[in-house]
Amino acid sequence: MSESVATLSVHDLRCTRGDRELFSDMNFTLHGGEALLIQGGNGQGKTSLLRLLTGLAQPAYGEVRWRGEKLARTSETYHREMAYIGHLNGIKDDLTPIENLRLAAQLAGRTLDEAQAEEKLCQLGLGRCLDLPCRVLSFGQRRRVALSNLLCSNAPLWILDEPLTGLDVHGVALLENLLKSHVDQGGMAVLTTHQPLSLEGANIHALRVGGPAQ
Amino acid sequence: MLAARRRGDWLTSQFFFVMVASMFPLGIGPDPNTLRMIGPGVVWVSALLASLLSLPRLLAEDFRDGSLEQMLLTPQPAVLLALGKSLAHWLIYGVPLLLISPILGIQFSLPAEAIAILMLSLLIGTPILSLLGSVGAALTLGLRGSGVLLTLLILPLYVPVLIFGAGAVDAIMAGTSAESHLSLLGAILVSTLLVAPWIAAAALKVSIE
Numbered sequence: 001m002s003e004s005v006a007t008l009s010v011h012d013l014r015c016t017r018g019d020r021e022l023f024s025d026m027n028f029t030l031h032g033g034e035a036l037l038i039q040g041g042n043g044q045g046k047t048s049l050l051r052l053l054t055g056l057a058q059p060a061y062g063e064v065r066w067r068g069e070k071l072a073r074t075s076e077t078y079h080r081e082m083a084y085i086g087h088l089n090g091i092k093d094d095l096t097p098i099e100n101l102r103l104a105a106q107l108a109g110r111t112l113d114e115a116q117a118e119e120k121l122c123q124l125g126l127g128r129c130l131d132l133p134c135r136v137l138s139f140g141q142r143r144r145v146a147l148s149n150l151l152c153s154n155a156p157l158w159i160l161d162e163p164l165t166g167l168d169v170h171g172v173a174l175l176e177n178l179l180k181s182h183v184d185q186g187g188m189a190v191l192t193t194h195q196p197l198s199l200e201g202a203n204i205h206a207l208r209v210g211g212p213a214q
Numbered sequence: 215m216l217a218a219r220r221r222g223d224w225l226t227s228q229f230f231f232v233m234v235a236s237m238f239p240l241g242i243g244p245d246p247n248t249l250r251m252i253g254p255g256v257v258w259v260s261a262l263l264a265s266l267l268s269l270p271r272l273l274a275e276d277f278r279d280g281s282l283e284q285m286l287l288t289p290q291p292a293v294l295l296a297l298g299k300s301l302a303h304w305l306i307y308g309v310p311l312l313l314i315s316p317i318l319g320i321q322f323s324l325p326a327e328a329i330a331i332l333m334l335s336l337l338i339g340t341p342i343l344s345l346l347g348s349v350g351a352a353l354t355l356g357l358r359g360s361g362v363l364l365t366l367l368i369l370p371l372y373v374p375v376l377i378f379g380a381g382a383v384d385a386i387m388a389g390t391s392a393e394s395h396l397s398l399l400g401a402i403l404v405s406t407l408l409v410a411p412w413i414a415a416a417a418l419k420v421s422i423e
Contacts, residue, residue: 054287057423080289088280108288 253322308340
């Protein structure tokens with residue numbers, strides 16, 4: 001397997017929660033320029049799968065590989081090249097959006113000046129609330145702050161858990177465009193959603209977790 | 215990493231420290247000899263309790279808003295994160311406490327050299343409390359009633375620190391040298407510094423899963 005090609009692959013993955021097996025024998029490979037849409041009903045293991053992919057959780061069996069290497073062995077590189085947004089936004093309520101982005105960049109060992117942060121936030125339509133603490137922002141606006149963090153990360157792999165929750169119609173359209181351009185530029189994305197997402201033209205695969213929804 | 219910790223609520227643990235320590239003279243009576251005898255112990259016990267009061271908040275906030283996940287997903291090793299958290303805790307809890315302690319020492323009519331030793335022992339001792347506390351905070355993360363559990367888990371580990379910390383001040387007041395107590399305290403600090411961040415990092419990974 002070539003080292004340099006960015007691929008995310010999953011081999012014989014099994015996930016259990018307590019005694020219950022959520023899924024097993026899962027195999028897929030994701031290359032640059034592809035997106036993977038994970039579908040499945042509530043409680044079927046979509047979030048658990050994403051957490052396995054990020055390395056926050058350990059699989060019961062099988063392995064996740066990045067560039068052909070097991071996650072545990074390549075975690076430093078992987079964490080630099082992967083950006084994850086979970087159910088929680090991971091932003092600090094007491095800081096302004098700009099400070100949040102700069103803090104996240106600092107933690108990741110990147111440098112991000114104020115102008116760059118401002119540009120990304122404006123791109124997501126947050127131009128009016130740059131100086132407000134995130135505490136006073138609405139749920140959707142906070143979601144947008146988290147998404148702009150994604151843009152700042154320059155990571156080739158995006159892992160998004162229900163990115164559309166809380167976003168309005170414009171926000172959804174914005175995210176669709178972002179995803180499309182990200183994938184068109186050779187990036188990868190893994191996402192879960194219940195809402196319809198129009199990504200025409202993008203190279204998108206679908207994966208169903210667990211049994212068919214009731 | 216420390217920028218994440220600008221909180222207004224750290225003052226509560228300082229007030230708590232002062233309050234608890236001030237209750238003793240009021241309850242026991244104004245006899246200087248008794249006060250001098252119990253002074254070091256009371257200041258130390260108050261310091262322990264104040265650290266317990268501030269610990270649950272060390273990680274809980276980050277856990278709730280998801281920034282802890284994000285921090286664990288940064289290229290930095292989790293050990294560094296745990297160490298940074300302990301350092302942050304010590305800066306907001308230990309350092310102010312250190313600055314208040316001479317006033318409490320005067321309140322217990324301790325002699326000047328005993329106050330100096332008290333401060334020195336707190337200087338060595340409070341980082342240990344922060345380091346051990348980060349392990350406890352990481353272990354009890356996301357559990358219900360974690361505050362009580364944290365107290366039960368961590369207080370026994372604090373005992374040696376209390377013994378040698380208060381012992382150092384007692385020794386100087388009894389006219390002997392405090393050196394042995396302080397060097398034992400220093401030894402505990404070095405060993406916790408080497409071990410605690412690793413345990414805390416491992417505990418964090420388990421808790422977040």
